[in-house]
Amino acid sequence: MSAFRVLIVESEAGEAAELSGLIHSWEYTGASGYISPAVIDSVTSAEMALQAYGESPPNLVIFGPTSAVEVASSQIRQLRQSSGIEPVPILFVQDLSCGEPAAPPTDCDDILTKPYSPSLVQLKLASIRRFCEFSRSLMAQRDRLRRHHADFLQEQANAREIFSNLGNESCLDGSPAIRYHLSPRAVLNGDLLAATYTPDGKLVLMLGDFAGHGLAAAVGAVPLTSIFYSMMPRGFSMGRVLREINRKLYDILPRQMFCCLAMLELDPRRMHLRLLNAGMPSPCLKRASGELHLLESRHLPFGVLATDQIDSAIVNLRVLPGDRLYLWSDGIHEARNGKGEHFGESRLMDLLRADCGGNQAFDQILMAVNAHAAEQHDDLSLVELELTDSSLCRSDLPAADHNGERKGGRIGNWSIELRLAHEELRTADPLPHILSVLAQMPGAARFQEDLAITLGELFRNALEHGVLELDSSIKSTDDGFIRYYDLLAERRSRLDRGWVNIVLSCTESEEGGQLNLVVEDSGSGIQEIREPKGVYAGRGLALLQTVCSEVHLVPGSSRVEAIIRWPAAKPTAQEDPCGSPANAVQNPSVPV
Amino acid sequence: MVVSDRFESRVTSEISENGDAVIIRVAGNFDFNMHREFQRAYRNVAPPPKMFLVDLSATDHLDSAALGMLLLLRDYCVEVGREGFQPEVELMNVNAHVSHILSVSNFDRIFSIR
Numbered sequence: 137m138s139a140f141r142v143l144i145v146e147s148e149a150g151e152a153a154e155l156s157g158l159i160h161s162w163e164y165t166g167a168s169g170y171i172s173p174a175v176i177d178s179v180t181s182a183e184m185a186l187q188a189y190g191e192s193p194p195n196l197v198i199f200g201p202t203s204a205v206e207v208a209s210s211q212i213r214q215l216r217q218s219s220g221i222e223p224v225p226i227l228f229v230q231d232l233s234c235g236e237p238a239a240p241p242t243d244c245d246d247i248l249t250k251p252y253s254p255s256l257v258q259l260k261l262a263s264i265r266r267f268c269e270f271s272r273s274l275m276a277q278r279d280r281l282r283r284h285h286a287d288f289l290q291e292q293a294n295a296r297e298i299f300s301n302l303g304n305e306s307c308l309d310g311s312p313a314i315r316y317h318l319s320p321r322a323v324l325n326g327d328l329l330a331a332t333y334t335p336d337g338k339l340v341l342m343l344g345d346f347a348g349h350g351l352a353a354a355v356g357a358v359p360l361t362s363i364f365y366s367m368m369p370r371g372f373s374m375g376r377v378l379r380e381i382n383r384k385l386y387d388i389l390p391r392q393m394f395c396c397l398a399m400l401e402l403d404p405r406r407m408h409l410r411l412l413n414a415g416m417p418s419p420c421l422k423r424a425s426g427e428l429h430l431l432e433s434r435h436l437p438f439g440v441l442a443t444d445q446i447d448s449a450i451v452n453l454r455v456l457p458g459d460r461l462y463l464w465s466d467g468i469h470e471a472r473n474g475k476g477e478h479f480g481e482s483r484l485m486d487l488l489r490a491d492c493g494g495n496q497a498f499d500q501i502l503m504a505v506n507a508h509a510a511e512q513h514d515d516l517s518l519v520e521l522e523l524t525d526s527s528l529c530r531s532d533l534p535a536a537d538h539n540g541e542r543k544g545g546r547i548g549n550w551s552i553e554l555r556l557a558h559e560e561l562r563t564a565d566p567l568p569h570i571l572s573v574l575a576q577m578p579g580a581a582r583f584q585e586d587l588a589i590t591l592g593e594l595f596r597n598a599l600e601h602g603v604l605e606l607d608s609s610i611k612s613t614d615d616g617f618i619r620y621y622d623l624l625a626e627r628r629s630r631l632d633r634g635w636v637n638i639v640l641s642c643t644e645s646e647e648g649g650q651l652n653l654v655v656e657d658s659g660s661g662i663q664e665i666r667e668p669k670g671v672y673a674g675r676g677l678a679l680l681q682t683v684c685s686e687v688h689l690v691p692g693s694s695r696v697e698a699i700i701r702w703p704a705a706k707p708t709a710q711e712d713p714c715g716s717p718a719n720a721v722q723n724p725s726v727p728v
Numbered sequence: 729m730v731v732s733d734r735f736e737s738r739v740t741s742e743i744s745e746n747g748d749a750v751i752i753r754v755a756g757n758f759d760f761n762m763h764r765e766f767q768r769a770y771r772n773v774a775p776p777p778k779m780f781l782v783d784l785s786a787t788d789h790l791d792s793a794a795l796g797m798l799l800l801l802r803d804y805c806v807e808v809g810r811e812g813f814q815p816e817v818e819l820m821n822v823n824a825h826v827s828h829i830l831s832v833s834n835f836d837r838i839f840s841i842r
Contacts, residue, residue: 345792347792347793347795347796391796391799391800391803392763392793392796392797392799392800393796394792394795394796394799396792396833414834415832415833415834417832418832432832433831433832433833433834434834435834436833436834436835436837436838437795437833437834440799440838441838466792470791
């Protein structure tokens with residue numbers, strides 16, 4: 137323990153010596169039983185006292201009877217200002233032996249009266265000293281807390297950097313059609329936003345909200361994003377990836393933790409949106425017409441149960457030109473004002489409704505929430521997606537651009553056949569298997585997206601129309617569109633016969649290469665031309681036409697052949713898959 | 729220490745009239761701050777009852793941490809069930825706001841609500 141320093145300020149040497157002797161005889165026993173004498177410094181004026189403050193700061197200052205009368209208020213103020221954060225009590229000695237007692241001085245904290253009563257002086261000194269020790273220990277605790285807090289913030293900042301790097305793979309900043317705002321309440325965000333493209337050019341985006349805040353919540357983001365960013369670009373279906381996420385979170389999260397999640401898959405070419413909402417506030421689809429559709433949660437949050445009903449909880453929506461989708465976390469709903477009122481869904485809906493045709497809603501929502509909430513109680517996230525913006529339709533896939541030096545790589549002559557029987561067809565997803573074979577071939581990057589689109593279309597066609605005998609014309613109305621996908625999920629889960637056969641063969645010569653994809657199914661074959669196509673169906677073929685060099689279909693047969701060609705030498709620019717179809721197609725008006 | 733009384737919450741528990749159930753009542757904001765009290769309310773019952781009834785009649789708001797606590801209670805019952813009879817969990821007297829929260833999170837599928 138450091139010494140207790142007493143500073144005596146007295147111009148009369150005799151008075152100073154008397155005070156000094158009085159204090160010297162005082163023995164103080166600290167809380168630990170340790171006896172420590174006080175250190176006494178003696179100066180003769182307030183100026184010198186000020187100087188002493190700088191050299192060896194005292195714990196207590198006593199103005200002797202002469203100096204106490206002489207000292208000016210301003211000097212006392214100066215002393216107090218230079219004493220730092222720990223209070224240094226100032227005592228005045230008041231001489232009561234000569235004449236009338238003056239009014240007690242107000243500048244000091246306490247007085248000692250003369251003639252001195254040694255026991256009273258010692259009582260006073262001991263009590264002051266105890267308070268000084270108390271305040272010193274408080275300061276020490278405060279400093280320790282500050283250090284811990286600084287360390288803690290540093291750790292969080294490190295963790296934050298790791299988590300922000302997790303998002304490096306995201307394509308959120310790649311398109312003006314995606315606007316987002318993430319505002320964590322603390323350093324780490326319990327909300328999580330991720331987006332990427334599938335190999336066949338679909339945008340997948342997820343907004344998640346872990347129960348809780350801070351580190352524990354953010355830690356859950358690691359497996360979630362790593363599953364998302366590793367499986368999605370490999371072509372695994374949304375259902376499969378979601379199932380994997382639920383299983384993983386169930387395995388690793390403590391029982392009281394879970395993750396609310398909304399994931400969407402937008403196929404910008406087929407104008408098709410699929411969305412799963414597991415416990416998030418309902419995303420809102422704003423049609424160009426001004427209609428608002430809330431997409432309610434149809435699934436338990438992830439990590440609650442080992443089992444899931446993902447397939448029946450995914451909703452399918454036809455996207456129309458000008459549609460926008462808004463997603464938010466409950467931090468927006470539950471933003472509280474001074475009276476504890478939540479911002480609520482109805483205020484959100486009003487803002488969305490009021491914004492007719494414009495694109496102000498995003499900023500208006502943020503402004504309104506900020507204006508409403510007295511302080512931020514939760515992580516707060518908002519996402520706006522312009523569903524039919526052409527920038528979402530990518531023609532420059534990373535697979536094609538960062539493998540520049542491999543473009544000339546040989547692909548070779550080979551073929552593979554994949555046959556899926558009914559049990560596999562209930563759940564199987566042929567795309568990742570086939571793409572994983574191609575991933576071994578350096579040159580394959582150039583047609584990977586085209587192949588993924590083509591294979592996706594042909595497989596879906598074979599499964600839905602061939603094996604499951606679903607009629608596209610059901611999709612001609614908005615309700616029918618939803619019924620179609622309900623029927624699909626139901627028939628698929630009960631499938632007890634049928635097959636789909638996929639043959640992929642590649643030939644390559646000096647002139648160029650060609651990939652033949654033949655898909656056949658157990659169905660009765662494609663019927664004659666159907667009339668007329670509604671807005672909700674029949675986009676598949678148009679899409680194939682833009683991607684493939686040739687598409688062969690024969691009415692009455694279930695065999696469809698698609699050919700993708702590429703030139704040998706320097707790869708020329710591929711057609712923009714969103715652009716107009718320019719290639720030969722044999723039988724253009726059959727809906728696929 | 730000053731405690732804001734606006735969001736004051738508390739957990740009380742009692743044995744039902746027929747003695748079969750423990751009724752746990754959460755008043756005010758059912759959130760993370762309740763977790764110790766809530767846990768104490770069901771863990772300190774020996775022997776475990778046939779049923780835990782969570783009375784939400786005085787609950788103003790329920791957050792995700794509260795949902796997590798309900799999951800913990802459910803888990804506790806499974807744990808107890810390994811050594812004998814497994815207690816059931818039911819939620820009761822759910823107001824409109826709380827009911828909305830339960831249905832948004834689809835917790836109404838895994839908890840019976842009376």
